[in-house]
Amino acid sequence: MLLSSLGTSIANVGLPALAEAFSASFQQVQWIVLAYLLAITTLIVSAGRLGDLMGRRRVLLAGIALFTAASVLCGLAPTLGWLLVARALQGAGAALMMALTMAFVGETVPKARTGSAMGLLGTMSAMGTALGPSLGGLLVAGPGWRALFLVNVPLGVAAFGLAQRCLPVDGPRPDTRRAGFDPLGTGLLAMTLAAYALAVTTGRGHFGALNLALLAAAALGAGLFVLAESKVATPLVKLAMFRQPDLSASLVISALVSTVMMATLVVGPFYLSRALGLNAAVVGLALSAGPLAAALAAMPAGRMADRFGAQRMTIAGLVGIAAGALVLSMLPASLGVAGYVAPLVVMTVGYSLFQTANNTAVMGDVAADQRGVVSGLLNLSRNLGLITGASVMGAVFAWASRAVDIAAAEPEAVATGMGVTFGVAAALIACSLAIAAASRALVTRRTVLL
Incomplete structure (x- = not known):
């Protein structure tokens, strides 16, 4: 989990050096980040299913080897x-690692400690995200840009050795005649997700004919995927799973929450630099408060989920995110950097609690032969929320700021844009709370009827 999140964040800081090394534009080198994220997004559900069928330890080791x-x-x-x-290719390896690491919790950790294990994974993910920019900066300034990627090699070798030594050996493989791989569904889902991801990332915020065509292709692909999955004997994703209100609600809420959290990465740098007039070093320190708070909060959040129940802690996490977003939407610039960091920390702590509790609730009750694919779906909902948030929240921010070039906008315009963006974020979390409450009521009603 640490390796895959580090692979996402460490490359960003090296983009200027990579543009110079390859004599490329910034738009061209951005694909170094996008290629990794697109591979994870399109393959993560299939990666989880592959582990369910072929053995999670075997496929996880293959993923670590591919990543390295x-x-x-x-x-x-x-x-x-x-x-x-x-x-x-690195992203494909990371997809296998992310999906199967979470899936392994169900078979290596007692159910009473699932929350603690999920909290530990959350800590590792947040540490990778927080470590990437600082470690990447040191490597680019020292050995050079190639070290951004070669640093993963000794870490990958160590991870491979630990997984081979410590993880339980795979049990008997399922009868492939009854539990085969679904190549048609896999291909359709990958193409659908790729079309959607490209639709919301292409054009750098300018929505045109190409984006519409890609969205139309994604909608068509989604329809064909549902049709195919309803026909095949061994589908990649059993559509009946989505009739479970708690699972469907968890996936939708996870996507909405990730969309909201992306606003902190989209809006934060502009607000701190343009509205508050901070230099790059102080901006970096202020933005690192979020991942640091998430890393520190994840393990206690896991223990709280084990002790007080995952559903209660999911609601508590959502309330924390909503509170932080609401404060940011009304934040006067006179409070300075401390006024921004304090509600940001509240949001990220709430996010850490939500993510840990939500993953615990879902993975704690899933059938053993579906752990991989459900883990993939959870990771997919998060990734889709992040890439949607980068586009949608960025567009809201630009619109509310009323600036042609946000990098040159007046401080007052940036402050206004931030307020509107986080107001939208708070509304989305209010929708998430309503979905969570409705799902819980429906599950309770079904339990009473049974």
């Missing part, structure tokens, strides 16, 4: 095209 080998290819890349292909 791809890191070598990234570090040796002679051209930008080579680097983009290697980053996509």
Whole structure:
């Protein structure tokens, strides 16, 4: 989990150096980050299903090996095209690692301690996100940009050795005649997700004909995927799972929450630099408060989920996110950087509590032969929320600021844009709370009837 999140965040800081090394534009080197994220997004559900069928330990080891080998290819890349292909392969390995790491919790940890295990995974993910920019900056300034990727090699070798030594050996594989892989569903889902991800990332906030065509392709692909899954004997995703109100609600809420949390990354740098006039070093320190708070809060959040119940802590986390977003929506610039960081910490602590409790609630009750695919769905909902948030919340911020170029907007316009954006964020979390309450009421009603 640490490796896959580090792979996401460490490359961002090296984009200027990579643009210079390959004589490429910033738009071109952005695909170094996008290739990794697109590979994870399109493959993570299939990765989880592959683990369910072929053995989670076996597939996880293959994922770590692929991630490590791809890191070598990234570090040796002679051209930008080579680097983009290697980053996509690295993302494929990360998809296997992310899906199966969470799936392993169900078979290696007692149910009473599932929350604590999920909290530990949350801590590792937040540490990877927080460590990436600082470690990446040191590596670019020292050995150079190739070290951004080669640093993963010794870490990958260590992770492979630990997984091989410590994880339980896979049990008997399922009868492939009854539990086969679904190539049609896998292909349709991958193409659908790729079309959607490209639709919301292409154009850097300018929505045009290409974005509409990609969204139409994604909608068509989603329809074909549902049709295919209803026909095949062994579907990639059993559509009947979505009739479970708690699972469906958890996936929807996870996507909404991730959309909201992306606002802190989209809006924060502009508010701190333009509205408050802070230099880059102070902006970086202020933004690192969020991941640091999440890393510190995740393990206590897991213990609270075990002690007080995952559903209660899910609601508590959502309330924390809503409170932080509401304060940010009304924040006067006169409070300075402390006025921004305090509600940001409240939001990220709430997010850490929500994420840990939500994952615990879902993974604690899932059938053993579906742990991989459900873990993939949870990770997918989070990733879709992040890429949607980057587009939607960025568009809301730009619209509310009424600036052609947000990087040159007046401080008052940026402050206004931030207030409107976090007001929308608070409204989305209010919707999430309503969905959670409705789901809980429906589950309670069904239990009483049974």
